[in-house]
Amino acid sequence: MVPDAEFRSYYGQPVIKAPTWKTPDVPVYFFLGGLAGASSAMAVLGEATGRARLARTSGVTSAAAAAGGTVALVHDLGRPERFLNMLRVFKPTSPLNIGSWVLAVFGTMSGAAAASTVTGLLPGPARVARAGAGLLSPVMMTYTAVLVADTAVPAWHEGRRELPFMFAGGSLIAGAGAALTAVPPAQAGPARAMATVGTGLELAAERRMTSRLGMLAEPYEQGRPARWMRAGQALAVAGAAGAVLGRRSRLAGALSGAALLAGSLCTRFGVFEAGMISAKDPKYTVVPQRERLNERASQPVTAAFVAAER
Known part of the structure; x- marks a missing residue:
């Protein structure tokens, strides 16, 4: 019998074209966007609960992270006008176009709020x-997360159910970390709660995704992406535990916040590199396709299909 083929290339080329996104620009862009969103939510929580220091610090962090994310995106695009060109149209079916509009509107509002906070x-x-x-x-x-899941990259596209929850959890981790490093323990209650919720959400989503993907989980569990992912998980757990156990200590809060920020960043790098690896190896595209075709071929012919054929 002929052994099963091992898919390595398509006439010396990958089956799909890997994204031209650069590192560290794009992982940092993912991280800063999530940090900006979570810090904005933290600012609203701080204002609603009468924690003025938390609201002020998180608002400024949100604006700075949104500006930094925009810089990282423009640097990856190569020229600033490419970002501006994405705002010339409004295309609801394009995650990249919608994301550009969200970033522009959010950055403007968070920047205006932060400017008022600083100047009064x-x-x-x-x-x-x-x-x-x-x-x-x-x-x-x-x-x-929607942006990467909308591509043909196997490790991202097939993880489309869980990636938004992973990114949401990682964003909450980052927002909590930024707040913990900058505010006194008496005002950091919402940050500690956010760190706990974010860590649980990210770990649960990552566990569910890798258990569901089967062979496509390999890029997340092997090589450098696996080291990034394990580091992110360990730092997030340590940061959340330190924030809760050391709730009365300013030093423990700062160290926990730094661990949470580093953990969120590591996870973004892990997801990015896992996707790039899956795009370059043809087996992650071909094998799942053939499995789906074989599964459909093995299904019984329905009565409706038989009637239509007759």
């Missing part, structure tokens, strides 16, 4: 801008 000018409009940014914060935390 126009507090009324600033509250409206802060609320608008807060409404967009869930989209900021998850739209990059």
Whole structure:
């Protein structure tokens, strides 16, 4: 019998074209976008619960992260006008186009709110801008997951059910980490809660995704992506535990916040590199396709199909 073929290339080329996205630009863009969204939500929580220091710090962090994410995106695109060109149209079917609009609107509102916080000018409009940014914060935390899942990259596309939850959890981890490093323990209650929820959500989504993907989970569990993912998980767990156990210590809060920020960043790098590896290896495209075809061929012919054939 002829042994099963091992898919290595298609006439010396990958089956699909890997994205031309660069590292570290794109993973940092993913990280900063999530940090901006979660920090905006944290600012709203701080204002609603009377924690002025938390609201002020998180609002400024949100604006700075949104600006930094925009810089990382423009640097990856190569020229600033390419980002501006994406705003010339509004295309609901394009995650990249919608994401560009969300980033532009969110960045404007969070920047305006932060400017008012720093200068003390126009507090009324600033509250409206802060609320608008807060409404967009869930989209900021998850739209990059939709962006990568909408590609043909196997490890991203097949993980489309769980990736938004993973990115949401990682964003909450980052937002909590930024707050913990900058505010006193007395005002960090929402940050500790966010760290716990975000860590649980990210770990649960990652576990479900890798158990469901089968062979396509290999890029997440082998080589450098696996090291990134394991580091992210360990840092997130350590940061969340430290934030809860050391709730009265400013030093413990700062160290826990740094661990949470590093953990969220590591996970973004792991997801990015796992996707790039799966795009370059043809077996991750061909084998699942053949499995789906064989599964469909083995299904019984339905009565409706028989009647249509007759």
